Amino acid sequence: MLNLRLYMLQRLTALLMAPLVLGHLAVMIYAIQGGLSAAEILGRTQGSALWFTFYGTFVVAVSIHGAIGLRSILHEWAGLKGALLEAVMWLAGIGLFILGARAVWAVTFA
Numbered sequence: 001m002l003n004l005r006l007y008m009l010q011r012l013t014a015l016l017m018a019p020l021v022l023g024h025l026a027v028m029i030y031a032i033q034g035g036l037s038a039a040e041i042l043g044r045t046q047g048s049a050l051w052f053t054f055y056g057t058f059v060v061a062v063s064i065h066g067a068i069g070l071r072s073i074l075h076e077w078a079g080l081k082g083a084l085l086e087a088v089m090w091l092a093g094i095g096l097f098i099l100g101a102r103a104v105w106a107v108t109f110a
Contacts, residue, residue, distance in 0.1 A: 006068050013065035020058045045107050052108040059100030067093030 031041055045051045071089035074080045080088065 006071070010065055010068040013061040013068075016061045017058070017065060020054070020061065023054065024058070042107065046109070048108055052104060055104045055107070056101070059097060059104055063093050063097040063100060066096050 036044075067089045070092045071085060074088060075085055
């Protein structure tokens with residue numbers, strides 16, 4: 001039952017990430033073609049609740065999706081099971097979230 005829930009959660013995060021990836025790519029192409037500098041980009045993102053929400057959602061989805069994927073790989077390839085497998089999944093998810101959240105905070109509010 002847990003594996004089914006994790007499978008479904010990974011698929012839901014993939015559905016959420018698809019438009020976020022496309023949006024991110026569109027923004028990057030716009031910034032590059034517009035010749036925006038890093039300072040100009042930060043000037044547009046600082047204090048923006050919209051960018052915080054967009055990239056914050058992205059970070060949460062990627063953290064969940066990546067941790068579940070890593071769990072599957074470690075179970076299939078390394079044969080990890082039980083508490084160790086779950087611990088690695090949680091540590092990976094929390095680590096990804098912390099790194100992503102710090103980046104989002106730095107770009108939108110720091």
